[in-house]
Amino acid sequence: MLRYLFALLLLSASATAQNVEFTKDRFGNDKEGLKNALKEIKIGNEWYEADPPRFEQALPHFLAAQELNPNNALLNFRIGHCYLGSAGLKAKSLPYLQKAYQLDPQVDSRVHYLLGRALHMNAKWSEAIAEYKAAQPPAGSKGASTLQNDINKKIAECQSGMALQKNATRAFIDNVGPNVNSSSADYGPVITADESVMLFTSRRPGSTGGEKDPDSGGYFEDIWQTTRNADGTWQPARNLGTTVNTQGHDAVVALAPDGQRLITYVEDGAGNLHESSLKGAEWAKPQELGRRINGGQSHEPSAAYTPNGKFLYFVSNGSPKSNRGGHDIWRIEIDGRSDAENLGSVINTPYNEDGVFLHPDGKTIYFSSEGHSSMGGYDIFKSELKNGQWSKPENLGWPINTPDDDVFFVLSASGRHGYYSSTREDDGLGSRDIYMITFLGPEKQPLLSGEGQLLASRAAPLRETLLAPPVAIASAQVTILKGTVTDAATKQPLEATIDLVDNTLAQTIASFQSNSQSGRYLVSLPSGTNYGIVVRKEGYLFHSENFDLPQGAAYSEVVKDIPLKKLDVGAKVVLNNIFFDFDKATLRKESTAELQRIVQLMGDSPTLRIEISGHTDNVGNAAYNKDLSQRRAKAVVDYLTGKGVAASRLTSAGYGDTQPVSSNSTKEGRQLNRRTEFKVLGK
Structure with a gap:
């Protein structure tokens, strides 16, 4: 009986769902509306059929036409396709593609594949797999092998997503608020090791030059900066200004743990990395990094400093002979002479890697990959360096990772807070916003028996209100030493050199500068070394500190203000x-x-x-x-x-x-x- 009723409902739905064409006989009484709708469709089709397609530019024109006629199969199909091709909007594609198929199952030969993509983006794993299977090409048809491989990968992603969602990562995911995020796209956050400063990329109004990118229609990217208040809120962000930001695209990709050095991405040809230093309160003009990092026609979208600032991890699609896939992660000594070293097959896959970040502990790498156990697009992974070898990458899990692209994740030195950009409809301020992840650690038993743990959803922060207070997470193995350097007599800030010494080897392993205007300094000390810290400036007695940190020493933060005494x-x-x-x-x-x-x-x-x-x-x-x-x-x-x-x-x-x-x-x-x-x- 139930099966009969369900079949009857389907027949009723198909009887009422009729494809309505944009013709005079259907809209004879609204000639002006039809004329405008056809005009919008024509403009939308020009963007949609461009090479490559301009989905984000086509979308508003198609949506304008749909206001007159919401029941045209092809228009719904193209709207759904445009949403799938637009950054941060992919999940919105589903109702349009479902309606297109309901109106005309033959609307387009790609309809099952795109329906699979739309269901995938909405974490409807089983339904997506069914559509992907329905989209499998006939054996021997043109491009069948390539399409079949793509479908097989996406089915595997859905299977990974199902498994990861069943064991959701315990975390709060909170929008960092309107002082940072805008109604435009905000993304790519980088932070100092102590979370005191954040820089990020934004496409909001007020960009340098105030112009829009003709290709995407959004404002050119600029880099913005904000400072964290004592209560955890963020101050209103400010544009870094014309010294750093150009008339074109400028994106931040890395910040040294002490916040004194910055790497930017500049779209000059293939796209290259530049470096800037903080001079007092102002950033110096970024200088292009050498050809050992930026290849002639290669693309370098991401980078990360090591805690000692001597090495750089970066992403590049250069050197095809030694690349595993499109974009791989590499490591290079910044001031050395040797070529960059590919991190190898444990980290790099036949697919793309991006968004590399090295934790201040010096041994944990976070990166995004389309390979490994991704649940769709780029997922964020973690790997640890053990005995000179990288461990098998671990997916950070649901809800941190989603079926859409999740890239450019950074983590505080404490390991408690992560930052990344995401698209979440319930509390989002723009197309993409910056969020803070608070990792909760091991699960505790529910306070109320019989109530199950709340599952995370892509659209909402994970707030487990029925659980006991979160337990402390395992602490990161790094010590943050920070403070200010001043003249002992005048109390004025000093720009001094801070040498980091391995006492066991009697070697200086890194040197840093305190800020010339504030005197502030910050040094990351990974566990496992007997450190000597030496603060020196010409005309002053040097100041020394000792931190003997055994292997496995837990996270701590030490504030040490250093008054230097003149050599009197x-x-x-x-x-x-x-x-x-x-x-x-x-x-x-x-x-x-x-x-x-x-x-x-x-x-x-x-x-x-x-x-x-x-x-x-x-x-x-x-x-x-x-x-x-x-x-x-x-x-x-x-x-x-x-x-x-x-x-x-x-x-x-x-x-x-x-x-x-x-x-x-x-x-x-x-x-x-x-x-x-x-x-x-x-x-």
């Missing part, structure tokens, strides 16, 4: 990277870099006279502590004289526990009191 008589600093064996005066090898820095300072200032002093906490016998501190200070002096520094310029002193800088009642205080100091006696 009486000035002194703690040598935080001088290390001794326990209860001995034997210098450890990790002290080498700091000791060599003193040797260099003495060579640069040939009249400088200094005192090296040793200090202890108050644990144990005072006389013993004084003797130990004296022997340790002398060990430093002996090293310096052994490197050619005249003994007459050096004095050693052991003060034991008589000059504490902190309370001896706490473990942290006693640690600060156990130190070696450097004091200027004469210039």
